[in-house]
Amino acid sequence: MDVVGRISAQWRERYPDLDLSPIEVAGRVRRLGVLAGNLPDRVVGDARLTRVEFEVLSALHRAGGAMRPSRLTRETLSSGAATTKRLAKLAEEGLITRSTSGHDRREVDVRLTDRGREIVERVFPAQVEWERELLAPLDEGERAQLADLLAKVLEPLDPPG
Incomplete structure (x- = not known):
């Protein structure tokens, strides 16, 4: 289990009725951003x-x-x-x-x-x-799907301009 999974499990113990799926997605996006943030x-x-x-x-x-x-x-x-x-x-x-x-x-x-x-x-x-190496666990289709999903989440937050 990754760090975000452990954090989510800890929160689930405290708040068993709360949907923690946002932590599992946003937490992993933030963590990936931090870990990949330095060249x-x-x-x-x-x-x-x-x-x-x-x-x-x-x-x-x-x-x-x-x-x-x-x-x-x-x-x-x-x-x-x-x-x-x-x-x-x-x-x-x-x-x-x-x-x-x-x-x-x-x-x-x-x-x-x-x-x-x-x-x-x-x-x-x-x-x-280097970024290709980071995404190596994903096949080409999964990378495209992830890119599309992230673009969909970002669209209302980051309008073109």
């Missing part, structure tokens, strides 16, 4: 990035151009202060540049540097392979 050294190599820092670089790479910090905050589910701190570190490491927006001088545009782009292009395939 192992073999994935990031000498880049020494946290997952969220890598997500910032990845968002910029996917965008193919500049992004505003507010959009990066939304895409990485971070606070504005956390994004500001991450951007400062990434700029100090030479992975991004920040410049005044050409559209609105009150805004800042964030772009990948060549070094930041190289890191994403090197680390992203390793990240995907």
Whole structure:
């Protein structure tokens, strides 16, 4: 029995008439998120990035151009202060540049540097392979089904935008 199963069993002893299925699903999703939340050294190599820092670089790479910090905050589910701190570190490491927006001088545009782009292009395939290993207990159909079910749960919580 996994940790969440043991926790659920303990709660079931205290509340035998309560439906604890939400704990069994949400608890496992949260636990998986925590356990998978840090990219192992073999994935990031000498880049020494946290997952969220890598997500910032990845968002910029996917965008193919500049992004505003507010959009990066939304895409990485971070606070504005956390994004500001991450951007400062990434700029100090030479992975991004920040410049005044050409559209609105009150805004800042964030772009990948060549070094930041190289890191994403090197680390992203390793990240995907690592995540494939995490999901190895599931066959292709089960992975697709899990992805669809999680998307269905997330849809009302995380509207597109």
